[in-house]
Amino acid sequence: xxxxxxxxxxxxxxxxxxxxxxxxxxxxxxxxxxxxxxxxxxxxxxxxxxxxxxxxxxxxxxxxxxxxxxxxxxxxxxxxxxxxxxxxxxxxxxxxxxxxxxxxxxxxxxxxxxxxxxxxxxxxxxxxxxxxxxxxxxxxxxxxxxxxxxxxxxxxxxxxxxxxxxxxxxxxxxxxxxxxxxxxxxxxxxxxxxxxxxxxxxxxxxxxxxxxxxxxxxxxxxxxxxxxxxxxxxxxxxxxxxxxxxxxxxxxxxxxxxxxxxxxx
Amino acid sequence: xxxxxxxxxxxxxxxxxxxxxxxxxxxxxxxxxxxxxxxxxxxxxxxxxxxxxxxxxxxxxxxxxxxxxxxxxxxxxxxxxxxxxxxxxxxxxxxxxxxxxxxxxxxxxxxxxxxxxxxxxxxxxxxxxxxxxxxxxxxxxxxxxxxxxxxxxxxxxxxxxxxxxxxxxxxxxxxxxxxxxxxxxxxxxxxxxxxxxxxxxxxxxxxxxxxxxxxxxxxxxxxxxxxxxxxxxxxxxxxxxxxxxxxxxxxxxxxxxxxxxxxxx
Numbered sequence: 001x002x003x004x005x006x007x008x009x010x011x012x013x014x015x016x017x018x019x020x021x022x023x024x025x026x027x028x029x030x031x032x033x034x035x036x037x038x039x040x041x042x043x044x045x046x047x048x049x050x051x052x053x054x055x056x057x058x059x060x061x062x063x064x065x066x067x068x069x070x071x072x073x074x075x076x077x078x079x080x081x082x083x084x085x086x087x088x089x090x091x092x093x094x095x096x097x098x099x100x101x102x103x104x105x106x107x108x109x110x111x112x113x114x115x116x117x118x119x120x121x122x123x124x125x126x127x128x129x130x131x132x133x134x135x136x137x138x139x140x141x142x143x144x145x146x147x148x149x150x151x152x153x154x155x156x157x158x159x160x161x162x163x164x165x166x167x168x169x170x171x172x173x174x175x176x177x178x179x180x181x182x183x184x185x186x187x188x189x190x191x192x193x194x195x196x197x198x199x200x201x202x203x204x205x206x207x208x209x210x211x212x213x214x215x216x217x218x219x220x221x222x223x224x225x226x227x228x229x230x231x232x233x234x235x236x237x238x239x240x241x242x243x244x245x246x247x248x249x250x251x252x253x254x255x256x257x258x259x260x261x262x263x264x265x
Numbered sequence: 266x267x268x269x270x271x272x273x274x275x276x277x278x279x280x281x282x283x284x285x286x287x288x289x290x291x292x293x294x295x296x297x298x299x300x301x302x303x304x305x306x307x308x309x310x311x312x313x314x315x316x317x318x319x320x321x322x323x324x325x326x327x328x329x330x331x332x333x334x335x336x337x338x339x340x341x342x343x344x345x346x347x348x349x350x351x352x353x354x355x356x357x358x359x360x361x362x363x364x365x366x367x368x369x370x371x372x373x374x375x376x377x378x379x380x381x382x383x384x385x386x387x388x389x390x391x392x393x394x395x396x397x398x399x400x401x402x403x404x405x406x407x408x409x410x411x412x413x414x415x416x417x418x419x420x421x422x423x424x425x426x427x428x429x430x431x432x433x434x435x436x437x438x439x440x441x442x443x444x445x446x447x448x449x450x451x452x453x454x455x456x457x458x459x460x461x462x463x464x465x466x467x468x469x470x471x472x473x474x475x476x477x478x479x480x481x482x483x484x485x486x487x488x489x490x491x492x493x494x495x496x497x498x499x500x501x502x503x504x505x506x507x508x509x510x511x512x513x514x515x516x517x518x519x520x521x522x523x524x525x526x527x528x529x530x
Binding site: 036 | 289291293294296297298299300301302303305306350352383384385386387388391392394406408409410411412413416417419420421423424425426427428429430431432433434435436437439440444452521522
């Protein structure tokens with residue numbers, strides 16, 4: 001596990017022959033005012049920005065969040081991450097993106113990779129980061145955490161994620177809904193990502209268990225495409241957007257006994 | 266589940282006889298520049314701030330994060346949340362805190378409750394929010410999500426939380442270490458909070474499973490009391506701080522088959 005001294009580092013002040021700094025900048029869920037001050041600072045201090053796109057020439061959600069901040073003096077490098085789930089299909093794209101970034105870092109430029117949400121929570125930044133660590137292990141890396149979509153969804157719907165001894169599971173729906181059912185017995189809150197392929201089955205499962213009323217569907221919170229659906233049964237038969245998520249609570253689950261202080265082993 | 270129209274609302278512009286707005290403001294892990302712009306705006310626009318303290322007159326971590334932002338024109342209401350884990354001991358304190366806030370809201374003042382991390386992720390704000398919903402259900406509530414300590418810890422240690430089909434479990438260690446072992450078989454990343462009472466047992470468990478090298482200990486990331494320990498075995502016999510956490514990865518776990526698109530039911 002790499003680790004670096006972490007004084008915030010303005011890469012632009014390095015001499016041109018030094019290796020540039022790779023910044024992974026979390027932009028949060030989509031509203032400009034949910035960027036952190038640190039993200040603002042790094043974006044405005046770095047000439048070379050990188051953004052993920054689904055295909056050459058396609059829109060970038062990350063870029064759209066900070067469109068008002070990007071100036072003509074900055075260069076935007078588009079890196080392609082196709083909307084596919086098979087790692088074997090994706091790997092050459094990860095390698096190409098990482099190589100493009102590593103070349104610029106090796107040439108002495110810093111690169112700020114802009115990533116919706118939090119860069120290290122299902123962010124495309126992770127693939128670039130891994131590739132840069134492999135190709136250019138001496139490159140300084142700084143990650144600026146961002147507000148995750150699920151934290152923003154909880155805030156927006158006034159649905160606490162966890163209090164006291166609660167447990168939270170965060171999982172992509174790609175393992176099928178059976179596992180979601182199981183998780184709802186062990187966790188107070190289940191955050192379900194990539195719900196698109198299993199939406200109808202998920203609604204059935206939550207209805208069968210009487211938990212549909214404790215679930216909420218959220219997509220692109222804080223943007224002009226925001227969707228918040230408190231009654232998720234109304235979504236049956238609809239195909240949700242790729243970035244949408246479901247927060248499901250199970251207030252009835254049987255809890256294991258809790259240690260109070262250190263009295264019990 | 267309550268839900269509100271969510272245009273950001275500057276409570277101070279309401280006429281004095283209206284009910285004030287309750288803001289739950291996430292401050293992030295401890296560094297001032299990890300506040301969001303929205304948190305800055307709400308803190309500066311709200312005269313009455315509330316902060317959690319462990320005991321009357323004790324320091325408040327939340328207050329210390331934003332000490333430089335608070336002006337003489339603002340009032341800071343201290344609300345006591347003792348460092349106890351028994352809900353029956355805590356309930357009268359939650360009720361008292363909620364009542365104090367509800368009275369000010371009913372009098373027409375808005376209240377910004379300042380909360381380290383994210384307000385809805387193990388935040389003391391949740392107890393005030395629930396009590397205000399009970400006493401004054403018509404009060405407008407707005408929650409400003411914050412960077413969680415575990416997101417900041419992952420960024421700080423350059424340890425991705427989840428990529429692709431990974432799963433994350435977030436749980437307090439109050440259920441004992443046996444459950445942590447089980448969770449490491451089902452989840453790629455386990456975020457363990459409130460590790461204080463089980464630290465030695467946890468280190469033993471991670472060593473037995475060969476996972477100690479994939480774990481990291483973090484406390485108060487981004488503050489001047491920050492502790493980051495990459496080799497957690499060196500912590501044996503030490504009593505960690507209440508706010509410390511452990512990120513543990515299990516790169517070897519056997520994964521269930523994944524659905525690719527919708528081909529498999």
